[in-house]
Amino acid sequence: MEPTYEDCDGIAVPQDTIGGIVLPPLSNPTDTLNKIMRNTNLSEAQLAKLRTMLSRFLSGDGNERWACIHKQLYRHMASNNLKFDFMMNSNNLVPQSYNPVTSTFSFLNDDSFNYPNIFEHEFFHAFQDMFIATDTYAIATSEGYPDGYTNIEFETAVFTDLLKTNTVEYGAFMNADEELREDYSGWLNLIKDNNKKYPTTFDDFQGRYNFFLKKFQFNSGYADKGQILLNMKPVSLLEVFFNFSMQINPMKPS
Ligand SMILES: [Zn+2]
Incomplete structure (x- = not known):
């Protein structure tokens, strides 16, 4: 049997095209976010900023290797129908955070959407949570x-x-x-x-x-x-x- 290969978007690629692949364009940014979003309190303007940051993240800001790896994190969530809350929270101590207990990404203010590198860190936390359930490891209590x-x-x-x-x-x-x-x-x-x-x-x-x-x-x-x-x-x-x-x-x- 012929081995099958996938490209970074999970699309089967015939073996004889290896080396000449071109990544298909990302789907509409609205769909991309909606596929993994449950609740949100972001304004339309803030959602637009979040979509821009998510697009930058998924395209690796032009770095194909990063794009491939970031898309893999995203595809795990989208293809398993895993959804998150995306919330503004003015009490956040940092620009962005991820809470595994509530599966929530939180953003301090509008400036928080300017940091795809921080989003990479938080998105990986979300992946850890979806992969091994990190609820018991991640949250500090009074103890x-x-x-x-x-x-x-x-x-x-x-x-x-x-x-x-x-x-x-x-x-x-x-x-x-x-x-x-x-x-x-x-x-x-x-x-x-x-x-x-x-x-x-x-x-x-x-x-x-x-x-x-x-x-x-x-x-x-x-x-x-x-x-x-x-x-x-x-x-x-x-x-x-x-x-x-x-x-x-x-x-x-x-
Ligand atoms: Zn962290």
């Missing part, structure tokens, strides 16, 4: 932060850092000393083989994932935010990159 909270944040930081090609932009250890930042950069570059691949199994982390998770806890502001769970693997990240590796994608040589 403090739950165990595993730091795991969820570190996985998200590694995901967004793996997508970057400029080591200066790696965010997980932004405030750590230079030695640690260089160690982390070197590790990511090794895993990615100079941006030629992404990790698809836990072994691909070369045995250092939990080492950096522990460093993250104490060097990136999570020392007082619950215990880290050393048995909790970054399965959401691995799922995304495994599926990406199975598709016809912009990383594959033509």
Whole structure:
């Protein structure tokens, strides 16, 4: 039997066209948002800004590799009929946030829609939630932060850092000393083989994932935010990159 291939939009591609694929245009932005939206209190003007940010996110702001990976997160939600609330919340402490208990994206103000890079972080949190149900890990109570909270944040930081090609932009250890930042950069570059691949199994982390998770806890502001769970693997990240590796994608040589 002939193997079948999919492109980044999940469309079957005949094998003989590999290398010459052109991504079809995204569907109408209104439909794209509506497919994953449950309730909203955004004004029409704010919805327009949100649609623009979602379009930028799904087109990778012109970077085909990012587009392919972001669309995969989105397609998981759209094709499984998973829906979210999109709400303005002037009490937000940050421009954007995602609450896994209520499946809600919250935005502080109109300026919040100018940051597709923050949306990438929050959208990945939504994907984690849909993939492994992160409700019990993500929300602090009066008793403090739950165990595993730091795991969820570190996985998200590694995901967004793996997508970057400029080591200066790696965010997980932004405030750590230079030695640690260089160690982390070197590790990511090794895993990615100079941006030629992404990790698809836990072994691909070369045995250092939990080492950096522990460093993250104490060097990136999570020392007082619950215990880290050393048995909790970054399965959401691995799922995304495994599926990406199975598709016809912009990383594959033509
Ligand atoms: Zn986060």
